[in-house]
Amino acid sequence: MxxxxxxxxxxxxxxxxxxxxxxxxxxxRLLDGGGExxxxxxxxxxxxxxxxxxxxxxPIAKALLREFGGIGALLTADAAALTRVKGVGDTxxxxxxxxxxxxxxxxxxxxxxxxxxxxxxxxxxxxxxxMAHHAIERFRVLHLNTxxxxxxxxxxxxxxxxxxxxxxxEVIRRAIDLGSAAIILxxxxxxxxxxxxxxxxxxxxxxxxxxxxxxxxxHDHIIMGLNGHVSLKAQGLI
Numbered sequence: 001m002x003x004x005x006x007x008x009x010x011x012x013x014x015x016x017x018x019x020x021x022x023x024x025x026x027x028x029r030l031l032d033g034g035g036e037x038x039x040x041x042x043x044x045x046x047x048x049x050x051x052x053x054x055x056x057x058x059p060i061a062k063a064l065l066r067e068f069g070g071i072g073a074l075l076t077a078d079a080a081a082l083t084r085v086k087g088v089g090d091t092x093x094x095x096x097x098x099x100x101x102x103x104x105x106x107x108x109x110x111x112x113x114x115x116x117x118x119x120x121x122x123x124x125x126x127x128x129x130x131m132a133h134h135a136i137e138r139f140r141v142l143h144l145n146t147x148x149x150x151x152x153x154x155x156x157x158x159x160x161x162x163x164x165x166x167x168x169x170e171v172i173r174r175a176i177d178l179g180s181a182a183i184i185l186x187x188x189x190x191x192x193x194x195x196x197x198x199x200x201x202x203x204x205x206x207x208x209x210x211x212x213x214x215x216x217x218x219h220d221h222i223i224m225g226l227n228g229h230v231s232l233k234a235q236g237l238i
Contacts, residue, residue, distance in 0.1 A: 019056060023049060040071050044096075051095035060087040064096075075100035076133040104130050108153070115148040116184070117219065123184075124222075124229060131188040131224045139166050139187040143180040144219070152178050166203050172210050183211065185221040194225035201237050208238050 026046055029037040038046065044061035067085050068074040074082075075096060082093040107126035116123055123142075131138060137159040143152040154174070157165045175183050185204065189195075196204075200223065208218040221232040232238050 022058075041065055044071070044074070047095055047099055048092050051091050052089075055087070060085070060092070064088065072129070073133040075103070076130075112150050116142070116144055116150055117148045127186055127222060127224050128229065131186065132226055132229075134188050135190050137188055137190055139185070141171055141174065142184040142186065143175060143178050144182040144184070145179070146181040148182065148219075151180065166207075168203070168206050168210050171207055172214060172216065175211065175216050176214060180216060182217040182219050183207075184219050187221075187223060189223055189225040192226035194223040194228055194230040196221075196223055196230055196232055196235070196237065201232065204232050204238050 026038065026042060030046065035043060041058070041061045044064060045058045048055075048057035048060055063085055064074050064082070065071070068077055068081075077096075079090070079093040079097060082088050082096060083090065104126070107122070107129055110122045111119060111126050113119070114122075131140075138155055139157045139159070140153065140155045142150060143154070145151050156171060156174070157167075159165055171183070171185075185207065187200075200221070204218070204221040211218050218238065219233070221238065223230045223232070
């Protein structure tokens with residue numbers, strides 16, 4: 001019995017010829033109706049099809065969504081986690097990561113176009129897309145100028161699944177180096193619950209006091225989670 005040859009990078013049979021019509025229909029729906037015309041697994045299927053065109057990517061797309069629970073978690077997953085799914089090699093993982101990078105770049109550009117405080121929803125959309133699904137806690141600082149325009153967005157630390165090391169002096173020193181007039185702190189809760197811990201509140205107040213002594217305003221500390229976000233300023237905690 002003859003067998004279909006394997007594509008080395010993915011280890012799966014090459015695409016049978018009778019699926020060409022399916023791909024044409026997907027392409028037509030995408031071009032006519034935009035992304036809203038495709039289901040989640042079809043979006044991923046089409047993305048992977050562009051990266052590994054000789055393989056049936058529909059079962060791989062469905063397996064990825066099952067494994068990660070949705071598009072958001074899938075796009076933010078690291079390459080090593082992606083390649084543990086059968087049929088996903090470096091080529092497919094790179095396609096997924098480049099799609100995520102483009103989406104984040106687009107959202108960040110919208111934040112950078114206007115003063116952050118007057119463009120708050122765009123900031124929240126950007127932070128949610130970039131942070132809400134991460135399995136490891138990350139702490140970042142957004143640096144603003146005197147017009148509250150974003151001048152730098154930096155990840156200051158990455159922690160274990162439930163904590164990130166935050167050093168007050170490093171945060172303030174970096175703000176001084178960049179000439180920041182104000183900062184916004186952001187971190188994620190991998191648990192999904194964005195409720196601030198006692199430690200979150202304490203470190204926020206410590207940074208606020210240290211910044212005030214140097215003429216640097218702390219506008220807010222935002223905690224992102226799958227279940228939403230919390231603004232410590234809106235909660236009256238700073």
